[in-house]
């Protein structure tokens with residue numbers, strides 16, 4: 001298992017309902033991240049980056065079984081020798097459209113997927129999207145990790161389940177807008193502190209209709225310290241994390257040994 005991981009979070013603006021434009025933009029940002037001097041081990045993307053919340057036309061726009069996303073990411077990972085937490089994307093299956101993360105290793109092999117299990121009514125997700133049916137576990141660069149998507153961070157029991165299953169990293173692609181910046185920062189920090197793991201959260205930026213997305217992609221360590229945080233504009237956030245901090249924090253305050261699940 002690696003002890004140090006270099007991360008790049010692509011805080012992109014998303015052209016709503018324009019997958020071709022979004023693939024082109026994402027490809028540029030990925031090349032900038034992977035081809036530059038930072039040499040990230042893992043690249044992370046925001047939620048629904050292929051379509052944005054074009055929900056009324058989502059069936060026609062969504063990526064059929066994620067095939068386009070998968071082919072693009074597998075090629076890219078092989079070419080640049082980098083792992084990728086690819087979004088999520090709108091993914092079309094036989095029974096409807098899912099909000100799905102696909103993850104790939106340096107050889108371009110798919111190493112995990114997760115479809116959002118809590119749909120966000122305030123943005124009408126439940127009217128147009130299907131709920132996922134399993135939690136998101138994977139190993140990235142040999143490190144146990146979990147995946148959640150945006151609204152999922154309001155459900156502490158999901159993060160706790162992933163931590164109990166071994167996660168030391170929690171990836172959170174998002175499209176989280178104003179006026180809830182305080183919720184975003186507080187909930188992400190709480191998930192990191194209570195589960196004593198790294199939270200790596202990539203939010204979109206830009207505006208869609210009246211909705212303004214504030215970016216503020218963040219990397220938070222298991223002690224709750226913010227290692228990196230973007231502003232509101234389109235940018236790439238780079239961070240390096242030291243995984244030994246997980247065991248260090250867990251042995252300093254042994255929350256997992258002190259739990260009393262028989263009482264609650």
Ligand SMILES: NC(=O)CCC(=O)C(=O)O
Pocket residue numbers: 047120123149150151152154174175176177180183
């Ligand atoms: N895309 C989302 O799930 C948004 C969640 C959100 O904004 C929230 O406040 O929760």
